[in-house]
Amino acid sequence: MAKVITADEAAALIQDGDTIMVGGFLGIGSPGTVLDAMVKNNVKDLTLICNDTAFPDKMVGKMIVNKQFKKIIVSHIGTNKETGRQMTAGELDVELNPQGTLAERIRSGGIGVGGFYTPTGVGTPVAEGKEMRVLDGREMLFETPLKAKVSYLKAVKADKAGNLRYHATGMNFNPIMAFAGETVVAEVDELVDFLDPDDVHTVGVLVDYIVRRGR
């Protein structure tokens, strides 16, 4: 059974210095109510694992503007000028990962795999300092798993068992982050008694807390 809590309670699950994962792609499929609550409670020095930093006035982008991160692990920051400014000013440590590598590092962290070899990034700055191997005649580099204290997800529907259903491209990183957080919070548009088991994207056993959007 996932417990229904408020956005403020969800934001209070982390302290200064913690690592969080946030679902979403340019803010689509991000848990906006919980992110706004985190801006309000002003928790600081966080490490963020997310695809990108959205836009300055949207989703996780607002936390960037509010200077709540000391480090971010992302694939893209081009849509949020404040991220670039903080990086250039030396205020924010930005670790850029190829998007597929980021996804697979998160997946590895959640499914008990100790990392993986990938051809992506060979011969680029991404390969610097990484172990290399030739596998099947192809150069590959080793990537390590990622985990977080709390994963904050967004789904359109949850049921009382915590089962989640996403919609369209709002799915993105959410299903893999559901595995990789010590604690998992899902913000949802709608809470129902039961989802048809065939309709479940993320199994509820992974989900600790549900937040209803806007509450």
Add this chain to the structure above:
Amino acid sequence: MDLREKIGRRGAKLFKNGDLVNLGIGMPTILSNYIPAGLKLTFQSENGAVNFGPAPAEGYEDPYLTNAGAMPLSVLPGAAYFDSSTSFGLIRGGHVDATVLGVLEVDEKGNLANYMVPGKIVPGMGGAMDLVTGAKLVVAVSEHTDKSGASKIRKACTLPLTGKAVVDVILTELALIRVTPAGLVLEEIAPDTTVEEVVAKTEATLIIPEGGPKTIEY
């Protein structure tokens, strides 16, 4: 015909019937306007969709359905959604037939630099490094020269690489250049240019095929 239309029209003919295609943000998306009639392609958006259509009429947008630039999409028959791991499994795993990406610099070895200018712009690579690694055909589209008139097709890239020896075809408003083990082959030139002009505007060494390049048909 302007530069973008030239690149769009020739580029769209590089695809084969049934290809799964991923177009990068910016100039590459122009190609989708010029797909030859009868050519059946499936487009992928890296944020987790295939078989999507153009932006819907105002008021009909679905806030959960966008392209990789956060612009609204519609869906076409055969559409499917999937998570980011699946999306990049398609890309890295060699299931994408062709990708088209923009260029900051491309060079004689097929190296591509398109994700950062250190100290100036650092948007990040997004899905580009995975696309150049996994797609079967990698097409780099670009203006032939930059705003200062300098060639974007270099002897060797000076910017941080997006991929090493990954580009198959370089397409500009002047020429279609194929990357081969021997070097860059000037396969086709636009009807309104000459081999001499293309060579003069290209820093990289170009191999001129016997009998000269073909003229691009738009």
